[in-house]
Amino acid sequence: MKEIVVIIGGGIAGLEAASKLLDLGYSPIIVEKSGRLGGHVARWNRLFPDMTPAADIVSELTERTKGANIFLNTEISFINRLRDSYNIKLSNGISINTSYILFTTGFSLFEAEKKEEYGYGVYDQVITNGDLEQWFNTGEDHRISGKEIGHIGFVHCVGSRDEKARNSQCSKVCCITAIKQAIELKEKFPDAEIWCFYMDLRLFGKKFEDFYTKAQRDYGIHFIRGRVSEVSENIEGKVIVKAEDTLAGKPIKITLDLLVLMSGMVCSQDSTKTAGMLSLPVDSDGFLKSSDNVMHITSSPKNGIFYAGACTGPKTVPETLAEARSAVLEIHSHISRK
Amino acid sequence: MMENIFGFSISPSSAINMDKVDRALFEELCRVEPDAVRCMACGSCSATCPAAAFSGMSIRKVLLCLQRGKEKEAFRMMSNCMLCGKCTMVCPRGINTRRLVLSISRIYGKEDTK
Numbered sequence: 001m002k003e004i005v006v007i008i009g010g011g012i013a014g015l016e017a018a019s020k021l022l023d024l025g026y027s028p029i030i031v032e033k034s035g036r037l038g039g040h041v042a043r044w045n046r047l048f049p050d051m052t053p054a055a056d057i058v059s060e061l062t063e064r065t066k067g068a069n070i071f072l073n074t075e076i077s078f079i080n081r082l083r084d085s086y087n088i089k090l091s092n093g094i095s096i097n098t099s100y101i102l103f104t105t106g107f108s109l110f111e112a113e114k115k116e117e118y119g120y121g122v123y124d125q126v127i128t129n130g131d132l133e134q135w136f137n138t139g140e141d142h143r144i145s146g147k148e149i150g151h152i153g154f155v156h157c158v159g160s161r162d163e164k165a166r167n168s169q170c171s172k173v174c175c176i177t178a179i180k181q182a183i184e185l186k187e188k189f190p191d192a193e194i195w196c197f198y199m200d201l202r203l204f205g206k207k208f209e210d211f212y213t214k215a216q217r218d219y220g221i222h223f224i225r226g227r228v229s230e231v232s233e234n235i236e237g238k239v240i241v242k243a244e245d246t247l248a249g250k251p252i253k254i255t256l257d258l259l260v261l262m263s264g265m266v267c268s269q270d271s272t273k274t275a276g277m278l279s280l281p282v283d284s285d286g287f288l289k290s291s292d293n294v295m296h297i298t299s300s301p302k303n304g305i306f307y308a309g310a311c312t313g314p315k316t317v318p319e320t321l322a323e324a325r326s327a328v329l330e331i332h333s334h335i336s337r338k
Numbered sequence: 339m340m341e342n343i344f345g346f347s348i349s350p351s352s353a354i355n356m357d358k359v360d361r362a363l364f365e366e367l368c369r370v371e372p373d374a375v376r377c378m379a380c381g382s383c384s385a386t387c388p389a390a391a392f393s394g395m396s397i398r399k400v401l402l403c404l405q406r407g408k409e410k411e412a413f414r415m416m417s418n419c420m421l422c423g424k425c426t427m428v429c430p431r432g433i434n435t436r437r438l439v440l441s442i443s444r445i446y447g448k449e450d451t452k
Contacts, residue, residue: 213376216375217375217376222405245354245402245406247379247402248354248399248403248406250352250353250354251352251353251354252355252356252406253355253357254355254357
């Protein structure tokens with residue numbers, strides 16, 4: 001009998017895991033709460049550092065998981081732990097018995113309106129990284145379209161490294177995403193001046209540093225080291241941004257037509273809710289806790305339950321895909337040992 | 339200047355207002371020295387500068403001042419440079435800081451004589 005593996009979440013981690021499980025001859029079932037596959041990546045336009053279209057990745061993964069059972073618009077109603085398996089009841093009434101559950105529940109984008117001082121939802125000139133990607137995809141956003149855009153700002157670390165926002169972790173990908181989006185905006189508005197306000201630039205990945213240098217040298221994007229303290233609106237309908245230029249040791253002020261907030265990755269509430277059904281532990285950063293953060297990042301402390309992707313912390317796309325493959329291999333060795 | 343008869347005075351604001359900064363000369367500098375913007379403010383140049391300890395010279399700060407419209411401050415620092423080139427030797431970004439100092443003098447000096 002083909003072993004069933006239930007994958008919770010149809011984002012890129014879930015899809016990649018399902019495709020690899022199919023390759024190994026198992027029968028994966030994907031449970032996705034929304035009406036489409038691809039998660040956050042499906043809402044993104046292009047990916048750093050090679051500007052790969054996000055749609056290509058999602059369609060390739062979707063194509064590869066054709067053989068899997070996929071339930072869209074479906075949530076987990078409850079999970080019962082049996083002696084050595086789990087009974088999962090879905091919101092569509094179906095119940096599944098399985099020995100293996102893979103959490104690929106991902107993350108949520110930090111709700112930028114929580115940082116009131118940045119004025120998201122208050123001023124029409126303030127958008128988030130997610131809004132900007134949506135605009136790259138659809139070209140529709142009254143806050144950007146049809147306006148004269150001469151000066152653009154980016155605020156790094158919105159809701160990340162912020163203990164008052166209850167997220168002390170670094171979201172890892174926003175530095176490079178801000179640089180990518182700044183370059184893309186410069187391509188769309190070649191005459192615009194673009195300013196990035198950062199605390200640190202954490203450019204750890206392959207080609208990230210080159211990307212940063214390119215942004216400065218070839219695209220003339222300016223970087224100011226200092227966290228934005230407040231945003232206000234002037235009578236002409238532009239936003240005034242105040243910060244400290246910590247390299248100059250002086251307060252700095254600039255008037256902008258558009259301000260992009262780099263919302264960070266936070267644990268998704270649905271993820272913790274589902275994990276709660278199995279009494280799975282949550283780590284100090286709010287993400288799901290692996291049985292070990294070095295050797296067993298894809299294992300939960302409970303038998304038969306595995307993690308992959310951003311449900312255990314902020315991750316890049318390649319890291320998420322690699323983790324999905326690694327979790328599948330882990331599941332495979334468990335099944336083979338039986 | 340009027341004598342200060344009240345015993346107090348108003349200090350000028352030290353804040354940087356980017357809306358009023360004219361970037362034309364810095365852009366001209368970037369055309370000749372495109373690497374100028376790649377400075378990551380590590381401070382190696384200032385740490386090795388023999389003039390720094392006595393005069394406050396720092397090519398890192400000079401670059402920043404020019405970008406923030408504080409030319410006078412930049413020139414005051416730069417006047418202490420002895421063009422020894424030690425900063426060029428230590429720069430991890432490979433910026434030719436010695437040549438940069440000369441280019442700044444040429445481009446900004448030209449403006450002074452106008």
